[in-house]
Amino acid sequence: MQLRIPGPTPCPDDVLKAVGRQMINHRGKAFAEMTNRIVPRLQECFQTKNDLVILTTAGTGGLESAVVNMLSPKDKVLGVSIGYFGDRFADCASIYGAEVIPLKYAWGQAANPDDIRKALKENPAIKAVLVTHNETSTGTTNPLKEIAKVAKEFDKLILVDAVSSMSSIDLPVDAWGLDVVVTGSQKGWMVPPGLAFVSISEKAWKAHAEAKMPRFYFDYSRAKKFAADGQTPWTPAVSIYFGLDVALDMMLKEGLQNIFARHTRIANKARAWVKSKGLKLVPEEKFASNTVTAVHAPEDIDETKFRSILRTEYKVEIAGGQGAMKGKAFRIGHLGFITDKDMDEITVAMDQALLKAKR
Amino acid sequence: MQLRIPGPTPCPDDVLKAVGRQMINHRGKAFAEMTNRIVPRLQECFQTKNDLVILTTAGTGGLESAVVNMLSPKDKVLGVSIGYFGDRFADCASIYGAEVIPLKYAWGQAANPDDIRKALKENPAIKAVLVTHNETSTGTTNPLKEIAKVAKEFDKLILVDAVSSMSSIDLPVDAWGLDVVVTGSQKGWMVPPGLAFVSISEKAWKAHAEAKMPRFYFDYSRAKKFAADGQTPWTPAVSIYFGLDVALDMMLKEGLQNIFARHTRIANKARAWVKSKGLKLVPEEKFASNTVTAVHAPEDIDETKFRSILRTEYKVEIAGGQGAMKGKAFRIGHLGFITDKDMDEITVAMDQALLKAKR
Known part of the structure; x- marks a missing residue:
C-alpha cells in the first residue's frame, strides 16, 4: 500500500526493523547515549541551538505542552487559524483559560502578516501569537517568516504548530526567532x-518561569531536568526512539536542503497533476503546501468512491477532506519517506481512479 | 539480556514483529477493526464492563488523565501514598489545584484501610481517594479490595494507579467497584x-460531567466520542497497538488466572531467594508484590557494583532503589513476559554477583 495520507506516513524498512527491537532500560546507559545522539540531530533539523525536548505523546499533546508551559489563565493570545489545526491550537489555549483573540481565515487562505500587525496594534495586551506553519486540513503553508517578523516587532512570543512541516519544509527556527516549535514523529x-519534539527559546524559558497554567506530564522543566542525563521524567516510547535514531541518520545523510528540494519537487508534481486534470487546489497556489496537496473534489466525481477505488484497486491510500471540507475535498500526503517515482505511481493511479469515479 | 526492571519489560518476538509493522491509516477500517478487537480484550483483563479508553502517553499521563477528568480545582482528595508513585499521583492532583489531604506511610508499609476510614470520617468533604495498587518503588501491594470497600462505604470516588499490577495481579475492577483504573502498556x-489504558465507571462519568479541571489532550469525552468509531481523537501510537493486538492473544490464550498464578509462583521464587540469602524484603512479606521484589541492600554489599556485575557479566538487568531508597535497595522486576526458568536463571546469576559484590 502507498499510504499517502498526511500522517502517519510510511516508514523505511530499516526504521521499522529498529522500531521492532527488544526493550532496553530507559534509565540505562544505552538509552541515554541514544538520546544524546538524537537530540543534536533534531536540533540540526530544527536549525536551532534552542533546547529541544522529546515528549511521549501525539502532536496534539505537543501543542498542549506549548500552551500550558508558556501561558497563564486570562493571558491574551492571538489565535491565528487558517483551518482545522489552527482551530485546535486555539481551542486548547481557550480550554486552559487563555483569552483567545481569534484571527480566522476562510479555509484555503493563508494568514496575512498585515492582519497580524493590525491585531497586535489593536490589542497591546496580547502575550503570544499561536500559529500553524503548515495547515494539514487545507494544504496551506503560512508565510511564517513574515508572521514571525511581525510578532518580534511587537516583542510577542510566537508558538508554532510545525507538526506537518518540520524537517520537510525549510523552517529555520533560530533565523526566524521562533519561541516554541512543535512537531510530531509520524x-x-x-x-x-x-513522540512530539519541541524547541524552546530563551525567551520561551523566561515565559515558562512565569506561566501559571497547570502542567505535570507535559512540564518542560521536568523534561529539561531529566534531559541533562539523557533521560525523560516518565517512561518514554522506547520503540519510536529506536526508529528515530535510524531515520535521523538517513535524513542527515540525504541532507536537509536535499530533503526540502525533494519535497518541493514532488509537491510540484502533485500540483501539476491537479492542473492537468482541470481540478482546483484548495489553497491559492502560492501558499500551497509541499507536504500535503488538498484538492477540491469536482462535482462530477464521487469523492468517497474515488478514494475507495484508489485504495482497493490501486493500493494508494489518500485522505478525504477534514472538518468543514469532509466530502468536499481530498488530500494527498507527500511528506517524509517518498520518492519522485512514488508520486509518478500515485498520479497514474489517480488518473485511472478518477475516470472510474465519474458520476 | 534479561531485562528485569519493573518496566519496560521484555516483549515476546511475535509482539516485536508486530510492533515493527508498516503504518496504516488510523482513520481507516483496519485500524478500527484492530481497536474493536483490542478494547473488549482489555476489558476482559480489567474484569470490567466499564468503558475503557486508550491514550497515547506514558502511565503518568494516564494518572494525570484520572485527575483532570474527575476533579475540579479545590476539590478535597485523600492522597494515599506508600512510596514514590503514590507521591506522584498526589503531586499531580495538587498541581491541578486539588486540595490533597495526604495519608502517607513509611516506605515498605502498605496502607491500612482503617486509617482511610478514619480520614474519610474526619474529612467528609473528601471527593475522591487516590491510591496506588502496586507501589513499584517499594515492591508493595496495597490491600485494594479493602480500601475500595471503605471508599464505597463513604460513597467516594476511587482512582487507582494500577500501572504495575493490572493484568499481572488479580484486580477485578467491577467486583471491587473501582471508578478509574489506569495502567501502562510497558x-x-x-x-x-x-500507551495507557483507563477504565471509567458510570459513577466516574458522572463526576467527569461536573469536573472543572482543564483538559484537552487527555479528555475522556473526546476519547469516548472517537472510540465509538474505533478511533482516537489524536493520532495514536499505531505500532504499540500492533504489538498489543498480538500480546492480548497470547495473554488470553494463557488465561488470566494462569497469568496471576504464574506471577505469584515466580514472585515466591524471588522472595525465597531473598530469604535464602539472609536478605530483607523492603515490604512486610504479606504485602510483598507479585510483580516487583524490592530488597534492602545489605551493608556488606556494594549495591551499584552488584547490579553492574549482574548486568555486564550475567546479562541480567535489575533496578536500583528509587527516590528515598536510591543506593539502599535493589528491585527485581518479574512481570509480563517471564517464565519460571527465567527466574531460576536470575537467582543463579544473583547468587554469583552477590558474592562478587561483597565489600
Missing part, C-alpha cells in the same frame, strides 16, 4: 506516531 | 511503552 520524520 | 502487557 510526519516528515519517517517514524511511527508516539 | 508493564504486565508485554508490549513497549507508549
Whole structure:
C-alpha cells in the first residue's frame, strides 16, 4: 500500500526493523547515549541551538505542552487559524483559560502578516501569537517568516504548530526567532506516531518561569531536568526512539536542503497533476503546501468512491477532506519517506481512479 | 539480556514483529477493526464492563488523565501514598489545584484501610481517594479490595494507579467497584511503552460531567466520542497497538488466572531467594508484590557494583532503589513476559554477583 495520507506516513524498512527491537532500560546507559545522539540531530533539523525536548505523546499533546508551559489563565493570545489545526491550537489555549483573540481565515487562505500587525496594534495586551506553519486540513503553508517578523516587532512570543512541516519544509527556527516549535514523529520524520519534539527559546524559558497554567506530564522543566542525563521524567516510547535514531541518520545523510528540494519537487508534481486534470487546489497556489496537496473534489466525481477505488484497486491510500471540507475535498500526503517515482505511481493511479469515479 | 526492571519489560518476538509493522491509516477500517478487537480484550483483563479508553502517553499521563477528568480545582482528595508513585499521583492532583489531604506511610508499609476510614470520617468533604495498587518503588501491594470497600462505604470516588499490577495481579475492577483504573502498556502487557489504558465507571462519568479541571489532550469525552468509531481523537501510537493486538492473544490464550498464578509462583521464587540469602524484603512479606521484589541492600554489599556485575557479566538487568531508597535497595522486576526458568536463571546469576559484590 502507498499510504499517502498526511500522517502517519510510511516508514523505511530499516526504521521499522529498529522500531521492532527488544526493550532496553530507559534509565540505562544505552538509552541515554541514544538520546544524546538524537537530540543534536533534531536540533540540526530544527536549525536551532534552542533546547529541544522529546515528549511521549501525539502532536496534539505537543501543542498542549506549548500552551500550558508558556501561558497563564486570562493571558491574551492571538489565535491565528487558517483551518482545522489552527482551530485546535486555539481551542486548547481557550480550554486552559487563555483569552483567545481569534484571527480566522476562510479555509484555503493563508494568514496575512498585515492582519497580524493590525491585531497586535489593536490589542497591546496580547502575550503570544499561536500559529500553524503548515495547515494539514487545507494544504496551506503560512508565510511564517513574515508572521514571525511581525510578532518580534511587537516583542510577542510566537508558538508554532510545525507538526506537518518540520524537517520537510525549510523552517529555520533560530533565523526566524521562533519561541516554541512543535512537531510530531509520524510526519516528515519517517517514524511511527508516539513522540512530539519541541524547541524552546530563551525567551520561551523566561515565559515558562512565569506561566501559571497547570502542567505535570507535559512540564518542560521536568523534561529539561531529566534531559541533562539523557533521560525523560516518565517512561518514554522506547520503540519510536529506536526508529528515530535510524531515520535521523538517513535524513542527515540525504541532507536537509536535499530533503526540502525533494519535497518541493514532488509537491510540484502533485500540483501539476491537479492542473492537468482541470481540478482546483484548495489553497491559492502560492501558499500551497509541499507536504500535503488538498484538492477540491469536482462535482462530477464521487469523492468517497474515488478514494475507495484508489485504495482497493490501486493500493494508494489518500485522505478525504477534514472538518468543514469532509466530502468536499481530498488530500494527498507527500511528506517524509517518498520518492519522485512514488508520486509518478500515485498520479497514474489517480488518473485511472478518477475516470472510474465519474458520476 | 534479561531485562528485569519493573518496566519496560521484555516483549515476546511475535509482539516485536508486530510492533515493527508498516503504518496504516488510523482513520481507516483496519485500524478500527484492530481497536474493536483490542478494547473488549482489555476489558476482559480489567474484569470490567466499564468503558475503557486508550491514550497515547506514558502511565503518568494516564494518572494525570484520572485527575483532570474527575476533579475540579479545590476539590478535597485523600492522597494515599506508600512510596514514590503514590507521591506522584498526589503531586499531580495538587498541581491541578486539588486540595490533597495526604495519608502517607513509611516506605515498605502498605496502607491500612482503617486509617482511610478514619480520614474519610474526619474529612467528609473528601471527593475522591487516590491510591496506588502496586507501589513499584517499594515492591508493595496495597490491600485494594479493602480500601475500595471503605471508599464505597463513604460513597467516594476511587482512582487507582494500577500501572504495575493490572493484568499481572488479580484486580477485578467491577467486583471491587473501582471508578478509574489506569495502567501502562510497558508493564504486565508485554508490549513497549507508549500507551495507557483507563477504565471509567458510570459513577466516574458522572463526576467527569461536573469536573472543572482543564483538559484537552487527555479528555475522556473526546476519547469516548472517537472510540465509538474505533478511533482516537489524536493520532495514536499505531505500532504499540500492533504489538498489543498480538500480546492480548497470547495473554488470553494463557488465561488470566494462569497469568496471576504464574506471577505469584515466580514472585515466591524471588522472595525465597531473598530469604535464602539472609536478605530483607523492603515490604512486610504479606504485602510483598507479585510483580516487583524490592530488597534492602545489605551493608556488606556494594549495591551499584552488584547490579553492574549482574548486568555486564550475567546479562541480567535489575533496578536500583528509587527516590528515598536510591543506593539502599535493589528491585527485581518479574512481570509480563517471564517464565519460571527465567527466574531460576536470575537467582543463579544473583547468587554469583552477590558474592562478587561483597565489600
